Amino acid sequence: MAPVAPKSGDAIFASVDRVNAELFTLTYGAIVRQLLTDLEEVEEVNKQLDQMGYNIGVRLVDEFLAKSNVSRCVDFRETAEVIAKVGFKMFLGVTASVSNWDAEGTTCSIILEDNPLVDFVELPDTCQGLYYCNILSGVIRGALEMVSMKTEVTWLRDMLRGDDVFELQVKLLKQVPEEYPYKDDE
Amino acid sequence: MIVCVAVVGHQNNPLYIQSFTEADDALKLHHIVHCSLDVVDERVNNPKKSGPTLNETFLGLLYPTENYKVYGYLTNTKVKFILVTTDLDVRDADVRNFFRRFHTAYVDAVSNPFHVPGKKITSKVFAERVSTIVKSFGLSSGS
Numbered sequence: 001m002a003p004v005a006p007k008s009g010d011a012i013f014a015s016v017d018r019v020n021a022e023l024f025t026l027t028y029g030a031i032v033r034q035l036l037t038d039l040e041e042v043e044e045v046n047k048q049l050d051q052m053g054y055n056i057g058v059r060l061v062d063e064f065l066a067k068s069n070v071s072r073c074v075d076f077r078e079t080a081e082v083i084a085k086v087g088f089k090m091f092l093g094v095t096a097s098v099s100n101w102d103a104e105g106t107t108c109s110i111i112l113e114d115n116p117l118v119d120f121v122e123l124p125d126t127c128q129g130l131y132y133c134n135i136l137s138g139v140i141r142g143a144l145e146m147v148s149m150k151t152e153v154t155w156l157r158d159m160l161r162g163d164d165v166f167e168l169q170v171k172l173l174k175q176v177p178e179e180y181p182y183k184d185d186e
Numbered sequence: 187m188i189v190c191v192a193v194v195g196h197q198n199n200p201l202y203i204q205s206f207t208e209a210d211d212a213l214k215l216h217h218i219v220h221c222s223l224d225v226v227d228e229r230v231n232n233p234k235k236s237g238p239t240l241n242e243t244f245l246g247l248l249y250p251t252e253n254y255k256v257y258g259y260l261t262n263t264k265v266k267f268i269l270v271t272t273d274l275d276v277r278d279a280d281v282r283n284f285f286r287r288f289h290t291a292y293v294d295a296v297s298n299p300f301h302v303p304g305k306k307i308t309s310k311v312f313a314e315r316v317s318t319i320v321k322s323f324g325l326s327s328g329s
Contacts, residue, residue, distance in 0.1 A: 022297075025297075026297060026299070028299075029297075029298070029299025030299060032299060033299045033300065119297075120294050120295075120297035120298045120299070121298055121299060121300070122298050122300065122309050122310070122311055123300065124300045124308070127300070
């Protein structure tokens, strides 16, 4: 059967349960603020957000695969497209675009023009080193790790730091071959 | 022309005050705002009307001075917005419209997770939005 990967997540987004966007935004804001109070160091907060995102990602990927009906991606390019078009739409309600591929096809940028996490947010001078949306990079890293891709996700541009878009660089480090616990001839 | 806008917290502590004049009269304007707070208290404690206007946030003209007119607005969380204008014939609808937009800007500013409730509003975005609203004041009426 030919793969019928949905070209966009609109249909899925329409069918999944949603919460009020402001509730979501403010909840995330409260989490970040609490982390800043608890950990004090901005660097630690970045790490913690990434770790939280990772933990979300390793679980979220199952839900994503169950609900989105995407089939196996043939290469990393398709994976990135699916994340940007289907994944972001399904869970954040926004669509991202993919660009800046390098020659080997292992590094790309996911560009978010609209990000519901940062509505209302303005970074104070004391938190300039904070990657406010670091949870997203963790989610992508965690999700891809569960489908046997080791990646490194870094922020290149951040609207909270005065850039015009959010740009996440996703770098494929290693594709872990899937190992089945059984042999073919059994 | 609007010369001054202010946001005052529920314990009459200033949260944001900005004047829009060239001249160095910020102190005088602050004084006017300060005085108007008494009028706000008076209005709140002795409501003339009840019933449908019970939840009315717009307080109307607080008091006219020689050169200025002062309008007030009280949110449901007891945060006061004060507007000082030099226009002598201001339409009520314009002022209401101004406060409505100002309130929206305020709500967005306090929704910033880095804003501490009850502390001064330091947001640059808020300041910019306020100055845009102030600039557009009265333009819609064509006066």
